[in-house]
Amino acid sequence: MIGTEKAIGVIGAGTMGAGIAQIAATKGHKVVVCDSNSDNLAKLKPGLEKIFSRLIEKGRMSQEESQASLERMELAEGVAACADCGLVIEAIVENVDIKQKGFRELEEAVDASAILASNTSSLPISEIAAACDKPERVVGIHFFNPAPLLPLVEIVPGLLSSREVVESAKQTIDAWGKTTVLAKDTPGFIVNRIARPFYGEALRILEEGVAEPATIDWAMKELGGFRMGPFELMDLIGNDINNKVSETVFAAFYYDPRYRPSLYQKRLVQAGLLGRKAGRGFYDYADGAQKPEAVQDESLGRAIMFRIVSMLINEAADALFWRVASPADIELAMTKGVNYPKGLLRWGDELGPANVLKEIEDLQRRFGEDRYRPSPYLRSRAENGEPLLGAAC
Numbered sequence: 328m329i330g331t332e333k334a335i336g337v338i339g340a341g342t343m344g345a346g347i348a349q350i351a352a353t354k355g356h357k358v359v360v361c362d363s364n365s366d367n368l369a370k371l372k373p374g375l376e377k378i379f380s381r382l383i384e385k386g387r388m389s390q391e392e393s394q395a396s397l398e399r400m401e402l403a404e405g406v407a408a409c410a411d412c413g414l415v416i417e418a419i420v421e422n423v424d425i426k427q428k429g430f431r432e433l434e435e436a437v438d439a440s441a442i443l444a445s446n447t448s449s450l451p452i453s454e455i456a457a458a459c460d461k462p463e464r465v466v467g468i469h470f471f472n473p474a475p476l477l478p479l480v481e482i483v484p485g486l487l488s489s490r491e492v493v494e495s496a497k498q499t500i501d502a503w504g505k506t507t508v509l510a511k512d513t514p515g516f517i518v519n520r521i522a523r524p525f526y527g528e529a530l531r532i533l534e535e536g537v538a539e540p541a542t543i544d545w546a547m548k549e550l551g552g553f554r555m556g557p558f559e560l561m562d563l564i565g566n567d568i569n570n571k572v573s574e575t576v577f578a579a580f581y582y583d584p585r586y587r588p589s590l591y592q593k594r595l596v597q598a599g600l601l602g603r604k605a606g607r608g609f610y611d612y613a614d615g616a617q618k619p620e621a622v623q624d625e626s627l628g629r630a631i632m633f634r635i636v637s638m639l640i641n642e643a644a645d646a647l648f649w650r651v652a653s654p655a656d657i658e659l660a661m662t663k664g665v666n667y668p669k670g671l672l673r674w675g676d677e678l679g680p681a682n683v684l685k686e687i688e689d690l691q692r693r694f695g696e697d698r699y700r701p702s703p704y705l706r707s708r709a710e711n712g713e714p715l716l717g718a719a720c
């Protein structure tokens with residue numbers, strides 16, 4: 328584990344880098360933040376001061392803690408400043424060539440024992456690590472946005488990551504008060520893979536003309552217990568970002584139809600209807616704009632909710648089938664990373680694996696598409712009358 332006697336390096340002072348630097352500094356580490364863009368670097372401390380003053384107002388941080396955390400932060404344009412860091416977490420632009428170049432420079436700057444981590448959401452850790460002389464020191468440490476608030480962190484070993492490096496990364500992030508789960512180096516890791524149908528199936532239902540966004544959102548919140556509906560959430564994340572994740576996961580799975588993104592969402596992006604940040608997405612956020620009414624028809628709502636949740640359960644079962652993570656970590660990931668009301672495997676057991684299987688098979692028959700392919704794990708558990716979540720969990 329990297330104790331507070333060791334400095335933490337953060338490369339990239341954007342959304343994620345700033346959040347990760349905030350966590351490490353408030354946990355007592357000296358933090359070296361590097362960014363090639365001096366304007367972004369200059370914005371870091373004023374941004375954190377604002378966040379800290381709000382925390383002080385709410386009584387969640389003292390003036391002394393705020394000041395000490397800011398003083399523990401050093402800013403630099405080049406990675407040479409990370410020479411004494413025990414762990415460096417990269418959070419720069421999502422481009423494998425640029426990341427590989429950054430890791431090569433980083434490896435020259437740091438000590439032989441330093442751990443190098445990437446916060447990438449969608450690039451293979453093994454490919455980033457391939458740029459290094461010592462790929463065994465590279466690991467994925469994937470925080471969720473906003474990093475200081477969301478408890479989940481996916482720890483992703485590359486094919487060549489050493490066991491000690493993975494263990495040390497996990498212990499360090501646990502010591503920062505986060506909930507870590509171990510994910511295989513596969514597209515979307517755990518959360519961004521299993522969550523795809525939350526958006527994709529909702530979009531499909533919209534495109535089929537079954538219901539409008541307001542009705543689908545109502546069904547998922549009121550009947551499913553989700554904090555936000557899929558369309559509200561896509562508008563919040565940004566349709567450009569959400570669509571990009573869907574396209575990346577789809578391409579990374581060699582275009583498996585299960586992950587095919589939505590043409591409608593693509594059109595929204597092309598039209599500039601990116602969501603809240605653009606003032607309009609699925610909904611209109613202009614001052615005085617009326618939010619459309621949901622059709623609060625309970626049987627329609629239940630059918631929508633059951634279809635989307637069944638697809639999510641099938642995806643969770645499939646992640647288990649392919650050993651992406653343990654059953655316990657799959658449950659933790661979806662409840663702590665994206666705030667689902669309950670773990671999907673447990674939800675599948677409550678609904679009955681045979682009922683979920685029947686829903687997926689009915690969809691497969693109706694549409695004749697491989698998108699609705701039951702996971703072998705769901706099928707075998709349903710046919711043997713066994714629960715999805717083993718007794719040990």
Ligand code: NAI
Binds near residue numbers: 341446
């Ligand atoms: P961002 O665009 O807000 O920040 C990136 C920062 O990196 C910028 O300040 C930029 O100047 C700097 N940068 C770019 N190339 C650089 C280089 N070669 N050397 C040093 N600095 C460089 O990006 P964001 O959203 O913080 O994402 C960063 C990483 O985190 C990406 O890999 C992304 O996939 C991942 N991620 C993003 C999440 C999100 O919701 N935004 C969630 C989880 C992971």
